[in-house]
Amino acid sequence: MTYRKLTIEDIARKAGVSRATASRVLNNAPGVSADLRTRVDRVVADLGYRPNAAARALASGRRDALDLVVIACHGDISLFGAQPYYSRVIAGVLAALAGTDTQLRVNVAESADAPDMLDRVAQSVTAGAVLVNVSPALAARFHARCRRAVSLGATAPHVPAVEPExxxxxxxxxxxxxxxxxxxxxxxxxxxxxxxxxxxxxxxxxxxxxxxxxxxxxxxxxxxxxxxxxxxxxxxxxxxxxxxxxxxxxxxxxxxxxxxxxxxxxxxxxxxxxxxxxxxxxxxxxxxxxxxxPIEEMAAAATRALLEGAAAPHWRRFFxxxxxxxxxxxxxxxxxxxxxxxxxxxxxxxxxx
Amino acid sequence: MTYRKLTIEDIARKAGVSRATASRVLNNAPGVSADLRTRVDRVVADLGYRPNAAARALASGRRDALDLVVIACHGDISLFGAQPYYSRVIAGVLAALAGTDTQLRVNVAESADAPDMLDRVAQSVTAGAVLVNVSPALAARFHARCRRAVSLGATAPHVPAVEPExxxxxxxxxxxxxxxxxxxxxxxxxxxxxxxxxxxxxxxxxxxxxxxxxxxxxxxxxxxxxxxxxxxxxxxxxxxxxxxxxxxxxxxxxxxxxxxxxxxxxxxxxxxxxxxxxxxxxxxxxxxxxxxxPIEEMAAAATRALLEGAAAPHWRRFFxxxxxxxxxxxxxxxxxxxxxxxxxxxxxxxxxx
DNA sequence: GGTTCCGCTGAGAGCGCTCTCGCGTCTATG
DNA sequence: CATAGACGCGAGAGCGCTCTCAGCGGAACC
CATH class of the missing domain: 3.40.50.2300 (Response regulator)
Incomplete structure (x- = not known):
């Protein structure tokens, strides 16, 4: 089965419109006649076209992914599998992400590698990051670089956070x-x-x-x-x-x-x-x-705050x-x-x- | 703190080399003199530069991410949080991913949305996908589109798999x-x-x-x-x-x-x-x-097979x-x-x- | 000395998409 | 009837990176 890679160009050609219009339809942007919109939509459906996430991310500067960042104590990454806590966090994030076609990236590092990993994540523009067990100092640095971060649990004063009591x-x-x-x-x-x-x-x-x-x-x-x-x-x-x-x-x-x-x-x-x-x-x-x-609820709240861009520096929600x-x-x-x-x-x- | 986005261009300029050379250094590609290599490396370290993942993925067609694909029965996504199974899978994948700077993306969908989600994942070129509880038919279709997939558990005959007995x-x-x-x-x-x-x-x-x-x-x-x-x-x-x-x-x-x-x-x-x-x-x-x-071991084995490109269609490993x-x-x-x-x-x- | 070859480097053409800008058409306004 | 504005659409310039290809200097050979 030869499954040639489709591009937006193919869609545009097949629908008899320009790349720009096809893009507008794909992004539900205004300024497209209903006629063309349905025409493009049909071609997309017929061909099973999916926009390339990397290209989209590069061009728009936005990202279709949300990062979960977990720092493991003393290099104890295995705790991730042993503690129900983390899968509940993931479940909560996924619940909030359902239907948004934003994807979840999971980043786990030992404390020693934490600064390095955080820098990498901060650099890649994302929908945002939920920080789990990141020290206040590192969280602050992360937030300074990439404004879109919410801590799960207490952290530095100007980093938005969802906190259990x-x-x-x-x-x-x-x-x-x-x-x-x-x-x-x-x-x-x-x-x-x-x-x-x-x-x-x-x-x-x-x-x-x-x-x-x-x-x-x-x-x-x-x-x-x-x-x-x-x-x-x-x-x-x-x-x-x-x-x-x-x-x-x-x-x-x-x-x-x-x-x-x-x-x-x-x-x-x-x-x-x-x-x-x-x-x-x-x-x-x-x-x-x-x-x-209420781990799931907290994780979901953090995620929603990120998606909605509601997480101002001093934003805080207590559970x-x-x-x-x-x-x-x-x-x-x-x-x-x-x-x-x-x-x-x-x-x-x-x-x- | 103004944190201007660094590009490879900045690195190249600062190191007095071309973009191509900087790229070669960043990717550990051969054909660069030791002199220039150290010069570029130092600039990268000094500026804390991180290549943009999206641009890299777009240009190279490769991806820095590995996908975990989970289909939830009867729309029961909450099982993800309730079952230790899934976090053990994640722990295993993460263990195999440690040190490779490949990231993990987690995709969970209900059975109803499964074809849609699988198409999306298959379209975005990735380091590969670990399929959890994906029906043989869907797994086969997925594997036909994106050759890099390993099933965790029994599946269609020509989809590589890691199987517990x-x-x-x-x-x-x-x-x-x-x-x-x-x-x-x-x-x-x-x-x-x-x-x-x-x-x-x-x-x-x-x-x-x-x-x-x-x-x-x-x-x-x-x-x-x-x-x-x-x-x-x-x-x-x-x-x-x-x-x-x-x-x-x-x-x-x-x-x-x-x-x-x-x-x-x-x-x-x-x-x-x-x-x-x-x-x-x-x-x-x-x-x-x-x-x-041995969930962690199986997940790690599947991940390694994907990273090493060892997963031929009939590749199989029993645990x-x-x-x-x-x-x-x-x-x-x-x-x-x-x-x-x-x-x-x-x-x-x-x-x- | 001329030719060949090789190792290193830079120029430049994309990757697939978004988004601005400007043009053409069509309707309200004076 | 001329003008302004609104609207729909396409052309084209990037986003930041990779990778091919050509060029260039130096070593090796005849």
Missing amino acids: NSRAAYDAISLLHRIGCRRIAAIHGPDCNTCAAGRRAGHLEAVRELGLADIAVDGGFRREGGYAAATRLLAAHPDLDGIFAACDMMAAGAVQAITDAGRRVPDDIAVVGFDDSAVAACVSPPLTTMRL PVDMVVRNSTGPGAALLLPPVRSPHPVSALAGRP | NSRAAYDAISLLHRIGCRRIAAIHGPDCNTCAAGRRAGHLEAVRELGLADIAVDGGFRREGGYAAATRLLAAHPDLDGIFAACDMMAAGAVQAITDAGRRVPDDIAVVGFDDSAVAACVSPPLTTMRL PVDMVVRNSTGPGAALLLPPVRSPHPVSALAGRP
Whole structure:
């Protein structure tokens, strides 16, 4: 099957119009008579013509692609496959992109290669970029070069962002543990270089301060095995532990396993709260009480802001993180009222990382 | 900060060479003196120049991007976020792409829009496309237009493919259930339009035939809720059920939940085997015995074949699916020898879908 | 010294598209 | 009836790059 490459020239010739008119029809631009428009449309349909994206991008300066930029901590690119988080981000972006015939490009780099990768992406003119876990400094530089960027999560002040209330949510989670009676609460955090992990850590510290708890915290690397190892260590160091807050569900799942393996019970001996409300949360036994991060919605909002060009430098959209009470915090937790929220939950946290 | 767009012209001028020479240096083409080469390289580094991808693609006809093409069943694009499968595919592709400065484009469409999307992707010349769950007919058409495509999973005969032994693995899973004593075994399958689901269904049917089982099968849509609903129905219809094979771990997790909610025990009353060995498998209680699909490795292999241009029409690479025995099949299963495998496990299955 | 060959370089013609600009036609206006 | 404006259309100049081809100087050979 010889499938000769069609160009707009072919279409124009076949339809008996100029290249310019054909282009106008293809782009739904005004200033074409209905007659010619249908004629061109038919030829396009008959021949199955598709404009060449590269040529279009070059000529127009616009791009048909939106970039997702993810920086992996410590070169841990494999986290991308292990964490449900990222596929949920992609799902959200794709949902917002559906029907726009804008394509999604996925760029993942380790922190070491991050500046290089960001420069490359910034240079290629795109519909925009959704930045995931890009440090504030790099995000700022990126945004300075290519104005079309939105950060998923807290970042530099003048970079537009979609932010979950990480800090607030972590505070709420620990507050819940406290209210069901836990007094010796530990936190298993994500890696330092992860911006979300930092926000959750801040919330933990605030809870420690306000509730008069000891600051017991370890890093679980956002992985199940890390959560298992962290909980094992915590259990050994603090035999009186009665509550664990994990900064993601995968780590919480590992922690539950470690607790069980150590011969303790969840939630009777130790209550556990996870974070994300990912697919695993409901699969764990007992099912995890967790903080529902609206990842898909946030990613979709960031994408839409980019497509609509609505993302001015200080544009910001905050997403509440709701508590999903399941069994890992015991039967009592469900009966408790949700923690009291201020009307503008975020203002209280302004200035926090 | 005024960040004027650099072109190769700027580089050439600044380095005192022609555009052609600058281009040669940028592409590591031979025929440039070491002197000029270093001069150009330094200017590029100093100015932080990045060639424009669109212009490069247009001029060379090559593309710096590799496409991942996913067709979602029944318009169920949200499965992308709910199934760990897809992020593992992406992780595998990204791993193979690391260091090649080829970018990944993700294209997801519902079955209804599939022909349209495939045409668009086929038209834009790319480094190649990894086809996930594209029907054999569409894959064949796609491959006819753009020779650079590899299917992940069984497909049309002359489309290159990386195939897991789905059928064999499903057979092995059910055979395990049979060997630990299950006699009333049901299967929870994926949606018909999913090619992997079809392979697993074929293996189930073979097991039914060879082991003399009843053909009890329902569709669980590759989702946890679907698995829960399916198991609930199965339990009601077949009170004597003692084994369940689920075509993915998410459905298996749902099934375990349903069994527990129905007051039966896993594995004591009903043994369960999942598929994929995804992140949830280990989180479920009891942890799932499952078939480990080397998704990342397969995706990486497909990607490498594309990059190296090794994917001739009949190119094929088969991946064995190993059994991971955990507790959902009881303590006895671990003691059983793995099922006997023929030396070339796939040849026996040749001609199967 | 003349010829050949070879390695390095630059000029220039596109790649397929968009978009400005100007021309011609057609309708409202004074 | 002349003029202005609006509208539809085509010509043509790029977008930033690659790649062929011709030229040029120097080494090798007769």
